[in-house]
Amino acid sequence: MANKFFSFLFSKQSLRYVCTTHFWGPVSNFGIPVAALLDLKKDPELISGPMTGSLIVYSLVFMRYSMAVTPQNYLLFGCHFVNELAQLAQGFRWSKHHFDAPKKIEEAASS
Template sequence: MSGFKKFTDFLFSKQSLRYVCTTHFWGPVSNFGIPVAALLDLKKDADLISGPMTGSLIIYSLVFMRYSMAVTPQNYLLFGCHFVNELAQLGQGFRWLNHNYNSPKAITNEEKK
């Protein structure tokens, strides 16, 4: 049996189709909008970043990465979604810190005080 035939048999098996029809699959798939938006926001101006919201999303993703491994069966798709979001939010957080505390604009504002 060829590798492609094995793959298509697995892909169209009752077990795979049953999985695709569950919230265990569609929840994380629909949730991937958050990390995709965060990755696209990495190109936008740092003035638009909300520090408190970014911090909240960092904690949110950490909690749900843990949750995805605590449920039975473990949800690796949900884990992947929140792992990507965690990386994107950490990138945004770094940009926010750099913009507000290390940029020439932030340094000039500190000197004026």
């Protein structure tokens, strides 16, 4: 089984794929969702709402683009799918911090 895997891994077709932008574009793009996932534990005060919204739209557009090109780029789709989930989580944290927290502060002050 390992022999079959390594023969596939080092075949001309696999090596040709690794030398294309269909591979290196998504690989280099994975820095965005990784950074967003690492930021999930940071203070929500540091989140930029407009930038998070832009990244949500950006990932949706490129998920669609990755399926529209020929050949379809599943690696790019996966990258932007992970980024979409991470940015939606960041957007939820941002909106909760900016719109829910002031209500809690007012309720605590009036009590």
